Each structure stands twice: as C-alpha cells, then as structure tokens.
Amino acid sequence: MLKLNEEVCIGCGICESSCPFAAIEMVADLPVIGDSCTLCGACVDSCDVEALSIETAESSGVADISEWKDIFVYCEFRGGVLATVSLELLGIGRTLADIRGVKLSAVLIGSETGDVADTLIGHGADVVYRVDTPELAGFSEDSYTKVLTRLILDNKPEIVLAGATAIGRSFIPAVATTLNAGLTADCTKLEIRKEDGALLQTRPAFGGNIMATIVCPAHRPQMSTVRPKVMKALEFDSARTGEIIDVEIPAALGESRIKVLESVVSEESNVNIQEAEILVSGGRGLESEKGFALLKTLADSMDANVSASRAVVDAGWIPYPHQVGQTGKTVAPKLYIACGISGAVQHVAGMQSSETIVAINRDENAPIFDVADFGLVGDIQEIIPKLIRKIEEKRGA
Ligand SMILES: Cc1cc2nc3c(=O)[nH]c(=O)nc-3n(C[C@H](O)[C@H](O)[C@H](O)COP(=O)(O)OP(=O)(O)OC[C@H]3O[C@@H](n4cnc5c(N)ncnc54)[C@H](O)[C@@H]3O)c2cc1C
CATH class of the missing domain: 3.40.50.620 (HUPs)
Known part of the structure; x- marks a missing residue:
C-alpha cells in the first residue's frame, strides 16, 4: 500500500499532478489517496522530500x-x-x-x-x-x-x-x-x-x-x-x-490518455494462418520468390493457405504475417505440408502440434522428417506439380 509520512510532507502537491491515474487529491495540504491508485510509484518518484513510500508484502516483512x-x-x-x-x-x-x-x-x-x-x-x-x-x-x-x-x-x-x-x-x-x-x-x-x-x-x-x-x-x-x-x-x-x-x-x-484518431486495417493483417485447416508452407528450398507461385497453385487446389519459414520471410519472398515458428505464429492445422523447409528447431516450435505433417525435401536427413507423419524425398519442382495434377484429377472425379 501507499504510505504517507505526514511529518515529512510539505504539502507541495507535486504528487497530485504526477499521478497518471488521478488517484491523489490534496486536502488541507495533505495528499489523500483514492481508490484508483494502482501503486505505480510515480508519486513516490516525484516526491522530493521522500514523504511517500510503497509498502509491499516483502518490505513490510510479511510476504504472505x-x-x-x-x-x-x-x-x-x-x-x-x-x-x-x-x-x-x-x-x-x-x-x-x-x-x-x-x-x-x-x-x-x-x-x-x-x-x-x-x-x-x-x-x-x-x-x-x-x-x-x-x-x-x-x-x-x-x-x-x-x-x-x-x-x-x-x-x-x-x-x-x-x-x-x-x-x-x-x-x-x-x-x-x-x-x-x-x-x-x-x-x-x-x-x-x-x-x-x-x-x-x-x-x-x-x-x-x-x-x-x-x-x-x-x-x-x-x-x-x-x-x-x-x-x-x-x-x-x-x-x-x-x-x-x-x-x-x-x-x-x-479514462485513457490515448486518443485513437483513426483505425486502418492493413491488408496483411487479413492473413490469419492460425485459423487455417490446411497450410502449405514454403522454405528456402523454393529457391526464389517465384517458387511461391507454384506453392499457391498447390494451396488453391485444396483450399489451403500459404505459410512460410523465417528464412524466406527474411529474404522478402513473402510478408511476415505468413511466418510460422518461434518468432512467427504458432499453428495447429489439420494438415501442414512443409515444402523445402529444413525443420530447424525454431520452425518446428511453431508447427509441431499440427494434426498431420507432410514434408517434401530433397535431403533425406533433413530434421523436418523427424516430426513428419509422411515424408517425400525429392525435388519440390517435380513433386509439387505431380501433387497438383493428382489432386485436380481426384477433385474432377
Ligand atoms: C532466435 C531465432 C528465432 C527464429 N525464429 C524462426 C521462426 O519463427 N521460424 C522459422 O522458420 N525459423 C526461425 N529461425 C530460423 C531457423 O533457425 C532457420 O534458419 C530457418 O527456419 C530455416 O529456414 P528454411 O528451412 O526455409 O531454410 P533452410 O534451413 O535453408 O532449408 C532449406 C531446405 O530446403 C531443402 N531444399 C532445397 N532445395 C530443394 C528442392 N529443390 N527440393 C526439395 N527440397 C529442397 C534443403 O534440403 C533444406 O532442407 C529462427 C532463428 C533464430 C536464431
């Protein structure tokens, strides 16, 4: 609680004006602490004569x-x-x-x-x-x-x-x-x-x-x-x-000291990979920004969303809202297809709760296969077009 030492207080009122919560009122030259005090300590810091102090459970010796x-x-x-x-x-x-x-x-x-x-x-x-x-x-x-x-x-x-x-x-x-x-x-x-x-x-x-x-x-x-x-x-x-x-x-x-003048919805904030049921995720194995066009065709063929590893977000191939992982989003779709993603621990942290994980990678020792339920070893440029053809055939049928 906030404590006042009346003998030291000089009634200057600085604490009243320094309180961001308007919780202090000067009455008869003494500060009276109101209900809205949050113990933020602004008044304690502003008091030149150290008349105010915060008594915590620890400082009062009763950390109950x-x-x-x-x-x-x-x-x-x-x-x-x-x-x-x-x-x-x-x-x-x-x-x-x-x-x-x-x-x-x-x-x-x-x-x-x-x-x-x-x-x-x-x-x-x-x-x-x-x-x-x-x-x-x-x-x-x-x-x-x-x-x-x-x-x-x-x-x-x-x-x-x-x-x-x-x-x-x-x-x-x-x-x-x-x-x-x-x-x-x-x-x-x-x-x-x-x-x-x-x-x-x-x-x-x-x-x-x-x-x-x-x-x-x-x-x-x-x-x-x-x-x-x-x-x-x-x-x-x-x-x-x-x-x-x-x-x-x-x-x-x-009451807030912040006035919102205008709210603008950014286009990127519409990307919500966390709500997607199927995610087709691309990594550095796509080789360039153009690789995402192929990924998007695969995603569209099964009403999926596109996500990515940090390496390709950092490379500017796709914007940040698509990033999965420790410094991106945590996702748990029904199906996660990792294309050309090595499976670094920071990436896996964001997708390992997915129900089914499919990994496509040309390196059979890539760590992504350790978390995958199904692994396809090969070149994504060959495997993805085949997958798209198969899905379209099935859908057509
Ligand atoms: C503090 C910190 C936080 C991080 N946070 C994140 C995060 O949130 N998300 C994240 O993803 N990463 C994060 N990282 C980075 C992470 O460590 C990896 O560097 C990153 O995930 C690698 O991305 P990648 O798998 O796309 O690339 P790479 O590791 O380069 O892997 C590319 C893979 O593609 C395969 N490949 C290449 N060409 C083909 C092809 N033609 N066909 C098939 N396979 C191919 C390769 O065999 C390789 O396995 C973080 C790192 C740090 C230090």
Whole structure:
C-alpha cells in the first residue's frame, strides 16, 4: 500500500499532478489517496522530500502469499469478437484450477459483451468478472492496465494468464510491472505444483535451443502469457453453471490518455494462418520468390493457405504475417505440408502440434522428417506439380 509520512510532507502537491491515474487529491495540504491508485510509484518518484513510500508484502516483512488464491484468465474481447486464445487459456486454466482445488475466473473487459460471459462459463470458467462499459469499447493500454490491475488487487488471484497476442503483449507487462510481479512470456507448457501452487512455466530459451521452466516461489500473482494455438480449449458445455459478477469501476479507471484518431486495417493483417485447416508452407528450398507461385497453385487446389519459414520471410519472398515458428505464429492445422523447409528447431516450435505433417525435401536427413507423419524425398519442382495434377484429377472425379 501507499504510505504517507505526514511529518515529512510539505504539502507541495507535486504528487497530485504526477499521478497518471488521478488517484491523489490534496486536502488541507495533505495528499489523500483514492481508490484508483494502482501503486505505480510515480508519486513516490516525484516526491522530493521522500514523504511517500510503497509498502509491499516483502518490505513490510510479511510476504504472505497464502492470501492469494484462484486463477484469473484475461479473456480478450475486441470489436465485438472474443479472441479464441481466451478459450484455450480457460482449457489449461481449468486443469490447473482442478489440480489446485481453486476457482477459475475469467476477466472480461470491454463494451457490449452480450452473452460472451456465458460462453466463458460453458468453456470452463467458474466465475466471470465482467467490466462492460462504453469507456472501454476501444482497447487502450492505460485504461485496460488500470482496470485489470484493480481487479487483481481486489481479488488476489495466485495465477494470471493472458494470450501472447498483440493486445496481451502490449498491456500485460504493464500490469505485471505495476503489481511488482514477474511475467513469463510465450509459455508453451504450464503445470502446477499442487502443494504450494507454484506455477511451472515452460518456454523456449537461448534461441529455442533449450526449454526453460520458470518458477516464481515467493511472490504473487504468478503471471504468464501463452501464444494462440498452444493450449487446447474445452468443448462448450451448455450445462455448466457459473457466477457472473458485474464490476463497477471508478470513472478514473476507464479514462485513457490515448486518443485513437483513426483505425486502418492493413491488408496483411487479413492473413490469419492460425485459423487455417490446411497450410502449405514454403522454405528456402523454393529457391526464389517465384517458387511461391507454384506453392499457391498447390494451396488453391485444396483450399489451403500459404505459410512460410523465417528464412524466406527474411529474404522478402513473402510478408511476415505468413511466418510460422518461434518468432512467427504458432499453428495447429489439420494438415501442414512443409515444402523445402529444413525443420530447424525454431520452425518446428511453431508447427509441431499440427494434426498431420507432410514434408517434401530433397535431403533425406533433413530434421523436418523427424516430426513428419509422411515424408517425400525429392525435388519440390517435380513433386509439387505431380501433387497438383493428382489432386485436380481426384477433385474432377
Ligand atoms: C532466435 C531465432 C528465432 C527464429 N525464429 C524462426 C521462426 O519463427 N521460424 C522459422 O522458420 N525459423 C526461425 N529461425 C530460423 C531457423 O533457425 C532457420 O534458419 C530457418 O527456419 C530455416 O529456414 P528454411 O528451412 O526455409 O531454410 P533452410 O534451413 O535453408 O532449408 C532449406 C531446405 O530446403 C531443402 N531444399 C532445397 N532445395 C530443394 C528442392 N529443390 N527440393 C526439395 N527440397 C529442397 C534443403 O534440403 C533444406 O532442407 C529462427 C532463428 C533464430 C536464431
């Protein structure tokens, strides 16, 4: 909590003007701290006479992590659409909550959320904290940070999970910083130690060459982001019941210092390889940008989308939204056809959950064959036209 040493305070009011959340009001020459304080520390830094300080559990000598329980999943809702990663996180959240014997709570922030809260319950949530107000219709880092931070401080969950999406990546680190918590980004596996609730957060490290498991034993909440398509959502169960809690927030929390002047949808953002059922993926074995024309014909012959390795994205043969892998997207289509891709660990990290993997490569020792269900050893310039002919014959028939 924020503490004031009245004997030292000179009533200058600098803390009031430095507070980004308008949480401080000067009354009778002394700062009064309001509900919207998020413990960001801006006032502490601005106070020349050191009259303000933040007392954390650790600094007060009572790091009582037992006060923190339950699991929070931030469920991303934007432009009337719930991000599918939210359901995937509820899936893993349900497993962790059951092992630990605690509640799984979904956090829904936005405007006009309709029956999304029921969807979240049907997919595993016991409780939905819903903050539905017109001020939060558009995403902005500062207001969403304040609202989620407030919900976490009020409810003290031991674990907070969020999607490693553009939105999650932009404001979840700010929430973690404000809470003085750690954050493990881009986890690929989450497990829990039943006895003490320690979250075992596994993610690639050192360029994807090792998998590191990160534990945060002495601080709560434990915060992780997970990429879309890494975890599995539970089937919707209309018989599931849960509690929906509508949370009223102080007006100051919903206010943002960011004004969105215009939103422009970029053509590239329409490429969503993560939703594709079939992906035909090209690598350096295509030899040039022109190789993608052949790949596109193969993709069109079976209503598939085209994706790629990083080598060809870096070469400028295809734009970044098509990239699969550790620094690209994680995909899990029904069928993934890797054409002229060697199968580097950073590429495999992004596609190994695909249901069926077919690899075409002229090097029979290429590592991609280690993860492939079917391997074709040969030149893609010969094999792909044959494949296209066969598919067209079958389709024609
Ligand atoms: C920190 C870090 C992050 C990275 N992130 C990613 C990532 O997100 N995604 C990613 O893909 N990579 C990533 N990489 C790069 C990765 O290590 C590889 O360099 C890259 O995946 C190689 O791409 P490639 O398989 O297309 O090319 P290559 O490794 O050059 O392989 C080309 C393959 O094509 C085959 N071939 C050549 N000609 C033919 C032909 N005519 N017919 C059939 N086969 C042929 C060859 O035998 C070879 O196996 C990352 C690297 C680092 C260090």
